[in-house]
Amino acid sequence: MEKYYRENDEVINIVNKHHDSRYGKIYVESRNNSCMSRKCKLSEVKSKKSNVNVKEVLAVIAVAATVMLAGMGIASATSNNDNTSMYVYDKSSSIDVDHDEFRFVTKTDDNGNRYTEIEGNIIGSDLSDFDIYCLLERIGESKKDYLASKFILYSDSEKTNYYQNFDMLIKSRGYENYDDFITTNSSRAQDMIKKNNDSGVFK
Amino acid sequence: MERDVLYIEIDGKNYIIVDKININKIDYLYLSNEIDSTDFIVQKISRENEEEMIVNLDSSDEFDLAMIEFGKKHLNDN
Numbered sequence: 001m002e003k004y005y006r007e008n009d010e011v012i013n014i015v016n017k018h019h020d021s022r023y024g025k026i027y028v029e030s031r032n033n034s035c036m037s038r039k040c041k042l043s044e045v046k047s048k049k050s051n052v053n054v055k056e057v058l059a060v061i062a063v064a065a066t067v068m069l070a071g072m073g074i075a076s077a078t079s080n081n082d083n084t085s086m087y088v089y090d091k092s093s094s095i096d097v098d099h100d101e102f103r104f105v106t107k108t109d110d111n112g113n114r115y116t117e118i119e120g121n122i123i124g125s126d127l128s129d130f131d132i133y134c135l136l137e138r139i140g141e142s143k144k145d146y147l148a149s150k151f152i153l154y155s156d157s158e159k160t161n162y163y164q165n166f167d168m169l170i171k172s173r174g175y176e177n178y179d180d181f182i183t184t185n186s187s188r189a190q191d192m193i194k195k196n197n198d199s200g201v202f203k
Numbered sequence: 204m205e206r207d208v209l210y211i212e213i214d215g216k217n218y219i220i221v222d223k224i225n226i227n228k229i230d231y232l233y234l235s236n237e238i239d240s241t242d243f244i245v246q247k248i249s250r251e252n253e254e255e256m257i258v259n260l261d262s263s264d265e266f267d268l269a270m271i272e273f274g275k276k277h278l279n280d281n
Binding site for chain 1 (some may be wrong): 210
């Protein structure tokens, strides 16, 4: 992503060169442009009939937004020929536990259900029980904040003792088990299984 | 198919109001050029002298915030 700040007219032109060109431009008005100097009143808003497909426009802006935010490191945008997958990392949804970052990413599954995916590894690092407890506290807050239906937490570790602690701590938080937290129904989890086929974590 | 839309004229161009999002008690308007959807503007509503005005954002940080909230709202629309 590149930003161009043109001082004369103070228009910020954000251009992304690596994405589909039809989503490639974002303009944002800054101070002292014509609208500002003319002081548009809300009462100047009018109604009309238009052929504009608002849903399509929203999608264009959303894609552009994601591309822009991806460049800022707070979103992820991936695409192939037939499918585009995007989601936003909310800065406030990232926590650091013992120098390991856990990112909370709200997504929507194929059935339209929103859920929060926790990106990070609970095992394979030197997280203590207290660290994991802090993580669980944050998960609880996230569940409340994001109305998430489930959480997915990936692990790539062979240290199952931490995993057992995690199970215990989850139960102590009132959750029956960690099914809500770990899934094997994703390509990423499958990839991790391949990488850690002796860990047994996802069995 | 024609539908009713709200718009405002800026620099001789019609910008359709495609969304309004309240962020930190401020209403942000997302305006799209009627004939070029890649040209869109984020504005906010500000009260000045008891009149509601459509004004520009104060900084690129504010724009980023507006886009983050927009992304969170719409990225999974399709």
